[in-house]
Amino acid sequence: MQLSLFTLYTIGLGTLAVAAVMTIWERHFNSERARELTFWTIGYAIMGLGCALLLGRPTLPMVVSQGVTNILIVSGYLLLLAGAMPFVGVRLPRTVLVISCVVGVIWLFVGPLLSYAAWSAVGSFFIAIPCFTLALMLVLNGTTGTTRSWVLASVVFGLHGMVYLARVVVIPFAYSLNQQGVLDSVALFTMFEGVLFSMAAPMALLSLTREESRHLLLRASQTDFLTGLDNRRAFTQRATPVIAAHSADAGSAPLLVLFDLDNFKQINDRYGHESGDQVLTIFARVAKDVLSQEDCVARMGGEEFAALLVGRDLATAQQLLRTIAARFTVEVLAETAVTRHVTFSAGLVAVGTDDTLRSLMTTADRLLYRAKQAGRNRVETELDPPLPGEEETEVPAYPARAATG
Template sequence: MPLSLPTLFAVGLGTLAVAAVMTFWERRFNAERARELMCWTVGYILMAIGCGIFLGRASLPLIVVQGVTNILMVGGYWLLLLGAMPFVGVRLPRKTLVFALMAATVWLLIGPNLSYAIWSAVGSFFITIPCFALALMLVLNGTTGPTRSWVLAAVVFGLHGMVYLARVVVIPFAYSLNQDGVLDAIALFTMFEGVVFSMAAPMALLSLTREESRHQLLRASQTDFLTGLDNRRAFTQRATPVIAERTEELEPAPLLVLFDLDNFKQINDDYGHDAGDQVLKIFGRVARSIFGPQDCVARMGGEEFAALLIGREHDEAKQLLRAVSARFAVEVLAETAITRHVTFSAGLVAVRPGDTLRALMTTADHLLYRAKQAGRNRVETDLDVAPAPASVVADDDEPHARPTLARVASRSA
């Protein structure tokens, strides 16, 4: 079969039809992105219809060939952009649709009356905009998502946009020189590149969707479903390299804290498991808000939590623990039916050169046990510091006063 425009348009129609079917089928496996996938599906369908109209252009009126066809093709590109926007948290304003309908109406009125050069340049320009917009959007936001597929999509749409941008400049120039051979060559090259794009774009966009799904599944496997904190697996993966890189030059030393909520079984027995779940959620939320983004906070299981504090001095760590204790107690009283003060005990250890996470967890667990044995609502630490003074405990006649950790005990390293 000779390489000609009708042949390439026929191939493009076929590849776009396949892309529409594949993208529509993907909705069965990705309900969260069903709207975006449907947007892409409709875009491919519009472009395929445009290719079909071109194949029968000899028997069709000019308003269809140079009006409707352009609207379908350009509309398809804009739908691809519209479907990609939610991946980076961007949405077109509603009034954009009104503008699009107005632009389509104007194009139907003036498009068929334009010369080939102007008609082709204007149509190419309106294809260039969504291609470059999609590529730029993915490049600027690629660090927040599954980067490999985002880069692939950005390259595909960026190169396609460059081809059509070149048409905006080259076609009017070649037309002014009456170079029909050059115009034919440009049209043939553009359509050949368009066929390649019709295969590459769906692959890139579906890759983007699937990689996002894999990223979400991976994150779900590393997240505690109740509190939204990291689970034990994620904590181990994040904390292990930090501990392995500990050297004498790294000061202040990372600090590992192991928490256990006091009398949690009694809370479940007296108030029910729903109340216990609320307590766990509140502790996770409070700990995450008080510790910084550089700190690793996780639920290790049951009522046990852990945190690896990075770049914290000993005194600062103790202040943060007191802040967690105070806010936790207040928010439990405010948000649950529990009328008693809910506290926690903790073991705090400093990471020293040669330590392993397993050894540190064992030490922290031993200190946590000591805190429980010493009366609960306290932190035992292996830091070589003087004990902190006892804090004020809420009076019986002030049930909503904020209790803090009773004391921060220490032992020589």
């Protein structure tokens, strides 16, 4: 069976209609990207309308067949671009919309006056621009997001843009040589590629939203809801490879800190759980502010926190912990109903070459227990002398010990 332009246009209309339905259906389940999905739905619908008008081009006035049709199709591509740009953190500038409207009005009068070659070349150029823009933005920003779907979308739109950029050169050249056979072949190939694009583009764009949703769900499963810090699972995943990769170079050992807020149960009992939650969030905020982005900070559960410090010596780490303690106390008094000085105790241990996260947590937990026994509001390290009788005291391996308060 030999495909005709009419058949390909009809298939293209069908795939664009399906794309619009699929996208508006996705919108019901993704309220976070409702705006972007709406843009894509309208874009497919407008492009489909433009294709429908092209089917009746021989019987339509020139202002419609060579003016309105191009405006509709190019507008559809611009809407696809506008919907995709927020995924890289930007929005389509209003100036682009204004310029597009002005160019569209001019095109209504100029388009019908052009020859077929000039009309096709200019129309192809305006289709290639948003395609290349979208592909380029995804390529340049792919390292910051869900890159598998970004690569797929950039390839789909990049190849589609190349096809239409080739039309800008090939059609005027073939037209000048009166090669009607070449022109017919180009039209047939373009429409065949357009049908493939109308199937691939919706899949690629929807994959952006779905992979982003999976990424957000994964991040939510690794984040403590109250404080916004990593939870125990995320801390384990981040800290384990750092500890495993540790070398024996002097001064380069990461440091593990285990924090526990002092007398936290009394805060909840006296001031209420809302104040207790405020104390937890303030500690999380202060710890993140004082420590660097390279450090792993997490809420392990209840009033217990952990941090893996990278590139710090013991003295520097102790100074950072003193800074956290001072700011924490001041900000709790300033921002909550708590009128007592709130403190924390901590165990600080350097990572050895044979250590695992579990062994380090057990050691840090033992040091934290020592800090609690020594009166709280202090940081204990392995270099500090043990308390009297500590050698005979058995401390359960982490995390069996309950919070001491």
